[in-house]
Amino acid sequence: MGQPATALDSPCTTCSVRELGVCSTVLSRPVSPAASAAPAPRQQHRGARARQTFYRANDAMDGASLLCRGWGFAFSILPDGRRQILSFLLPGDFISTVGVLKERVGVSVQALTDVRYCAYDRTDLINCIRTDSKVFDKFSELCNAERDEANEMVADLGRRTADQRVARLILSLMTRLSVRKQVRDNAFEFPLRQQHIADATGVTPVHVSRVFTAFRNAGLIEIKGRFLKVLNLPELRRISNAR
Amino acid sequence: MGQPATALDSPCTTCSVRELGVCSTVLSRPVSPAASAAPAPRQQHRGARARQTFYRANDAMDGASLLCRGWGFAFSILPDGRRQILSFLLPGDFISTVGVLKERVGVSVQALTDVRYCAYDRTDLINCIRTDSKVFDKFSELCNAERDEANEMVADLGRRTADQRVARLILSLMTRLSVRKQVRDNAFEFPLRQQHIADATGVTPVHVSRVFTAFRNAGLIEIKGRFLKVLNLPELRRISNAR
DNA sequence: CGGAGTTTTGATTAGCGTCAAACACTGTGG
DNA sequence: CCACAGTGTTTGACGCTAATCAAAACTCCG
Numbered sequence: 001m002g003q004p005a006t007a008l009d010s011p012c013t014t015c016s017v018r019e020l021g022v023c024s025t026v027l028s029r030p031v032s033p034a035a036s037a038a039p040a041p042r043q044q045h046r047g048a049r050a051r052q053t054f055y056r057a058n059d060a061m062d063g064a065s066l067l068c069r070g071w072g073f074a075f076s077i078l079p080d081g082r083r084q085i086l087s088f089l090l091p092g093d094f095i096s097t098v099g100v101l102k103e104r105v106g107v108s109v110q111a112l113t114d115v116r117y118c119a120y121d122r123t124d125l126i127n128c129i130r131t132d133s134k135v136f137d138k139f140s141e142l143c144n145a146e147r148d149e150a151n152e153m154v155a156d157l158g159r160r161t162a163d164q165r166v167a168r169l170i171l172s173l174m175t176r177l178s179v180r181k182q183v184r185d186n187a188f189e190f191p192l193r194q195q196h197i198a199d200a201t202g203v204t205p206v207h208v209s210r211v212f213t214a215f216r217n218a219g220l221i222e223i224k225g226r227f228l229k230v231l232n233l234p235e236l237r238r239i240s241n242a243r
Numbered sequence: 244m245g246q247p248a249t250a251l252d253s254p255c256t257t258c259s260v261r262e263l264g265v266c267s268t269v270l271s272r273p274v275s276p277a278a279s280a281a282p283a284p285r286q287q288h289r290g291a292r293a294r295q296t297f298y299r300a301n302d303a304m305d306g307a308s309l310l311c312r313g314w315g316f317a318f319s320i321l322p323d324g325r326r327q328i329l330s331f332l333l334p335g336d337f338i339s340t341v342g343v344l345k346e347r348v349g350v351s352v353q354a355l356t357d358v359r360y361c362a363y364d365r366t367d368l369i370n371c372i373r374t375d376s377k378v379f380d381k382f383s384e385l386c387n388a389e390r391d392e393a394n395e396m397v398a399d400l401g402r403r404t405a406d407q408r409v410a411r412l413i414l415s416l417m418t419r420l421s422v423r424k425q426v427r428d429n430a431f432e433f434p435l436r437q438q439h440i441a442d443a444t445g446v447t448p449v450h451v452s453r454v455f456t457a458f459r460n461a462g463l464i465e466i467k468g469r470f471l472k473v474l475n476l477p478e479l480r481r482i483s484n485a486r
Numbered sequence: 487c488g489g490a491g492t493t494t495t496g497a498t499t500a501g502c503g504t505c506a507a508a509c510a511c512t513g514t515g516g
Numbered sequence: 517c518c519a520c521a522g523t524g525t526t527t528g529a530c531g532c533t534a535a536t537c538a539a540a541a542c543t544c545c546g
Contacts, residue, residue, distance in 0.1 A: 193493095
């Protein structure tokens with residue numbers, strides 16, 4: 001509900017340039033020759049404070065958004081009020097890929113840290129996707145990747161133990177951050193509360209604490225400040241696939 | 244591995260006409276005037292016997308397929324061999340919507356009953372999607388629906404009890420069949436074995452049996468032959484959302 | 487230093503898995 | 517028509533995973 005601070009509304013110099021990975025680069029600068037007909041979609045930067053829910057399920061989204069800075073997560077709320085986190089969003093991620101195509105989506109999005117995101121004009125964006133075959137391909141690829149992740153998540157929740165799910169979440173975040181060059185020495189920023197992990201892996205916060213304690217005692221991970229360090233990567237990998 | 248019987252290879256008169264719902268109609272006959280430039284994608288009908296796995300994870304798919312007749316399911320196999328069913332496929336469903344765009348997908352597809360499906364040429368189909376805005380919209384809509392279902396499934400597996408998941412699966416199938424006019428008097432074809440339900444809901448077959456027994460004893464459902472009848476719809480709905 | 491949010495720990499219990507055996511259903515060949 | 521095999525379902529006994537409840541400890545910030 002609260003308005004983002006003015007500092008967060010200022011232009012974002014990093015967005016659409018390099019750091020966000022391929023998708024934003026492709027979108028902001030049409031790369032194929034045939035694309036000159038389609039101008040880059042109009043964009044507008046916005047910010048949100050940590051803990052702020054900046055998209056609500058079934059609210060009209062005025063545009064398709066790309067996360068520029070900070071972490072977020074997409075979630076849905078069950079009728080009884082419990083929360084299921086569907087995905088964590090890292091810089092460069094679209095806030096729901098298929099949401100690009102649709103005004104109203106059934107998920108909400110909350111900022112985990114202070115974030116900045118870039119809202120593209122939907123019409124422009126769809127136009128761009130349809131006109132530029134490179135963008136079309138890129139976009140299909142993103143849809144596929146998102147679907148693959150959703151399938152992975154279904155398999156995890158349906159078939160794996162709490163230990164495995166937590167291990168896989170850690171590894172999955174590490175891999176994604178690694179692509180973004182944000183892992184050094186097996187350590188990376190980790191702004192998640194145990195409640196978030198619980199809501200993503202389908203267990204209770206209490207049990208997440210026990211799993212973490214077990215992992216720590218086994219010398220697998222170390223958490224200091226808002227950083228997580230993997231101390232025994234092979235073993236964590238083994239656990240994540242075990243059984 | 245076995246070749247489908249010749250009867251299954253004969254032309255499918257129902258496909259692409261009416262019964263499959265909007266998607267095939269749109270795809271087989273471009274509806275918007277602007278679409279005359281894009282011919283309907285080439286298509287080829289094929290069949291598979293019940294239990295046959297007719298697409299294997301990461302095999303090259305020669306085309307994007309639409310299920311014409313019979314039931315199937317998409318699944319993935321965990322490293323330890325266990326199976327997670329990702330979705331049940333009913334006549335008119337695309338076999339993985341995003342798979343339309345990609346040659347190799349990470350899921351396998353098996354026939355639940357004898358099936359007939361229609362393989363569209365991928366290049367033609369993508370062309371059609373890009374050229375005809377109605378098809379593009381329809382396709383986006385299908386992607387969105389598929390993503391919504393995946394999200395629902397994540398929430399179910401992460402947050403609901405076995406009773407709820409089974410109830411929701413039954414209701415979800417009933418709703419989808421209802422749209423296809425294949426529900427009469429709250430009863431519908433039900434070719435699933437309890438093993439399938441177990442693999443879809445993330446429980447064991449033994450427990451599925453217990454849930455079914457409980458539902459039967461409570462006068463909620465009745466299973467005869469390969470048909471399922473819902474006897475107390477409001478109560479089944481209540482259970483599916485309870486807690 | 488106070489207070490809210492978060493994590494840890496312990497005790498108990500519910501839900502579901504595992505194992506094993508019995509039972510039912512269907513189609514096959516004699 | 518029956519025997520039999522193969523597949524699928526039901527039932528019981530028991531054990532383990534993770535939920536629940538409750539309290540204490542710890543952290544972060546004002």
